[in-house]
Amino acid sequence: MLADIFSNLWFGLSIAVTPTNMLFLLLGAFVGMIVGLFPGFGPAAGIAVLVPLTFGLEPTTAIIMLAGIYYGSMYGGTITSILINTPGESATVASTLDGYPLAQKGRAGPALVMQAIASFIGGTIGVILISALAPSLADFAASFGPSEYFMVILLGLLLLTTMMGANKLNGIISALIGFAIGTVGVDVMSGVQRYTFGSPELIGGIYFVAIAIGLFGVGELLHCVYVGQHRKPVERISLNFKSAEFWPDMKDYVECKFTVLRGSIIGFIAGVLPGSGATIGSILGYSVEKKLAKDPENFGKGEMRGLVAPEAANNAASAGAMVPLLSLGIPGSGATAVLLGAFLMWGLQPGPMLIESDPGFVWGLIASMYLGNIILIVMNIAAIPFFVKFLDIPYVHVIPVIVLLCVIGTFIIHASMIETWILLGAGLLGFGMKLYGFSPAATVLALVLGSMAEENFLQSMIISNGNLSIFVERPISLVLTVAVACIVAAPLAYRAFRKAVPARSQ
Amino acid sequence: MRKWFSAALLVAALAYLGYGLATLDIFNRAGRAGPGYFPVLIGVLLVLTLAINVFKEFRPYRARAASQTGPMSDAQAMSNAVGADATHKDMDSGDGSYNRDVLVLFAMLFGFIALLPTLGGLLAMIVFMLVFLFVFNPGKWVVNLVYSAALPLGLYWLFKIMLNASLPRGLFGF
Numbered sequence: 001m002l003a004d005i006f007s008n009l010w011f012g013l014s015i016a017v018t019p020t021n022m023l024f025l026l027l028g029a030f031v032g033m034i035v036g037l038f039p040g041f042g043p044a045a046g047i048a049v050l051v052p053l054t055f056g057l058e059p060t061t062a063i064i065m066l067a068g069i070y071y072g073s074m075y076g077g078t079i080t081s082i083l084i085n086t087p088g089e090s091a092t093v094a095s096t097l098d099g100y101p102l103a104q105k106g107r108a109g110p111a112l113v114m115q116a117i118a119s120f121i122g123g124t125i126g127v128i129l130i131s132a133l134a135p136s137l138a139d140f141a142a143s144f145g146p147s148e149y150f151m152v153i154l155l156g157l158l159l160l161t162t163m164m165g166a167n168k169l170n171g172i173i174s175a176l177i178g179f180a181i182g183t184v185g186v187d188v189m190s191g192v193q194r195y196t197f198g199s200p201e202l203i204g205g206i207y208f209v210a211i212a213i214g215l216f217g218v219g220e221l222l223h224c225v226y227v228g229q230h231r232k233p234v235e236r237i238s239l240n241f242k243s244a245e246f247w248p249d250m251k252d253y254v255e256c257k258f259t260v261l262r263g264s265i266i267g268f269i270a271g272v273l274p275g276s277g278a279t280i281g282s283i284l285g286y287s288v289e290k291k292l293a294k295d296p297e298n299f300g301k302g303e304m305r306g307l308v309a310p311e312a313a314n315n316a317a318s319a320g321a322m323v324p325l326l327s328l329g330i331p332g333s334g335a336t337a338v339l340l341g342a343f344l345m346w347g348l349q350p351g352p353m354l355i356e357s358d359p360g361f362v363w364g365l366i367a368s369m370y371l372g373n374i375i376l377i378v379m380n381i382a383a384i385p386f387f388v389k390f391l392d393i394p395y396v397h398v399i400p401v402i403v404l405l406c407v408i409g410t411f412i413i414h415a416s417m418i419e420t421w422i423l424l425g426a427g428l429l430g431f432g433m434k435l436y437g438f439s440p441a442a443t444v445l446a447l448v449l450g451s452m453a454e455e456n457f458l459q460s461m462i463i464s465n466g467n468l469s470i471f472v473e474r475p476i477s478l479v480l481t482v483a484v485a486c487i488v489a490a491p492l493a494y495r496a497f498r499k500a501v502p503a504r505s506q
Numbered sequence: 507m508r509k510w511f512s513a514a515l516l517v518a519a520l521a522y523l524g525y526g527l528a529t530l531d532i533f534n535r536a537g538r539a540g541p542g543y544f545p546v547l548i549g550v551l552l553v554l555t556l557a558i559n560v561f562k563e564f565r566p567y568r569a570r571a572a573s574q575t576g577p578m579s580d581a582q583a584m585s586n587a588v589g590a591d592a593t594h595k596d597m598d599s600g601d602g603s604y605n606r607d608v609l610v611l612f613a614m615l616f617g618f619i620a621l622l623p624t625l626g627g628l629l630a631m632i633v634f635m636l637v638f639l640f641v642f643n644p645g646k647w648v649v650n651l652v653y654s655a656a657l658p659l660g661l662y663w664l665f666k667i668m669l670n671a672s673l674p675r676g677l678f679g680f
Contacts, residue, residue: 053669056669169558170559172555173515173552173555176548176551176552176555177515177552179544180519180522180545180548180549180552183544183545183548187541190534190540190541192531192540192541194529194530194541194542194545195525195526195545218615222608222611222612225607225608225611226604226607226608228607230642231604231607394643396639396642396643397643397653399611400634400638400657403615403618404631404635404657404658404661405661407615407622408627408661408673411622411672411673412665412669412671412672412673415672415674417619417622420622424615424619427612427615428612431608432511435508435511436507436511436512454544457544458539458543461538461539462539466537
């Protein structure tokens, strides 16, 4: 098996290491760092806006660049978490807890370097594990039928909507909104037009890019304006990069040697679970590290392990999220949902057959993630002064860039004014969702997976002559159905138990 | 405003369900699931879940229940802070004092998109930039004018010249 992994990676490197692919990998990683730095423009919006720009590229090159944006944003988002206590990306929220206190203690330099190293190790471990797991999972998934695929999609969506946030109902509503938007267009089974209102532009359905850019780009932007991001004075950061104090001590490396490994494994496992992703991974990584520490009271006050754990976890998780995406075709987060949309746009069908039918693309992408991590750690450490300068740009100057990229980027996909108006509507919806605790990520995930879910559901119904027992007859779909039932029933049972226990004690 | 947002979504869900029931067949002639099966199923679930949401939002004692939450672990606090949205970024909770700015920006976005077919991509971008910067970055005339020209021209060069993408063409032919 080890020989297979090395041979596949060597093959992938031969695909990835071309001047064009390396150039676009570098560009994607750089753009990802910038995207991660700025609030209001996360990796999902960054990927969605740049998808139209990749039309002239080869599919492998395009996806390499877009994937570079995805994991590059994990590196960039931490810079603002450490320096100004503002997470640049949701997966870097946990990094603020000890990152910012480290900066306040005058250890911003060591914090930035350690986060880069932790991110590199976490990302590399994650990619090594992808190389081992993706083919095995794809082989396992080759036996999946429509009922299994439908249950995996449902499981992924339920995990995303129930693991994040206090309001699970809002998460479920968000997913249903995505499914509803996905029904616009022509029904693949019958050829009948649905919700097109006679418009020829809607016959092809509502393109996910317009919705993703609207929800994640315009919606986030409106929210940033709502909280006054554009009115905040710019905090000038001054760091002396040439001083010996910029670099970590030997003590930092020794203390964190097992932390980074633990964080990487936890993050990867969290990332592999559909619907979980880097945000959950980083939170879990931090929580576990704090629980295992002999001095948990130091966490939250500038403890290096409290920064290294979530950083290793979020990068490993971003790699882990590629496992279900590549081997099952099920994205684990909003950003990977947009990546899946890009795959489909390029005519690539992620799933168990992709590794067999297009091994060059899959292994080229995985190999590019190794190379991307190397580029990013060099870029992070060597170019931190350059990236920190971006923080000097007033947000009021960043807003027009985001607006113009979103609007023009949406228009050029199909030269459609209707899609541009849909962008605006999605932006308003995304703002409301952000404000009132709904989940734009669940909406985009459901939109991208909706047609797949419907097709698999209807195929299951045809096979079983309309009998729902098909979802419990096959062993794999039975396990998945039980898992779905547990996820739905567990919070209700827990709530009932909590109510019963105080009643008994009284 | 939260309850009105939920109420608006409920109205939209009812419209979605009603239109689907009126225009699509739930079952086809063979008795199998038709083009309306999935949309009606989604519509029903949407209406049910949103109705529960609206009921909860409009309940008078919701505010009292919200104040009775107990202590949370780090993980739950972070998870709640991040919220249901996995791309949540800004952890500040605004006090709503920038509502006006949001409305103004939204109006500018609306105007920008409305002007695209008339003015074309480049001119519409320049007009948007000028209006936006003079409202939100007042007093800095030189910076605003230079930026209002440079950014649209840069993006025009990137999209139109480098990528040969189709930008909106206005009455002036570009």
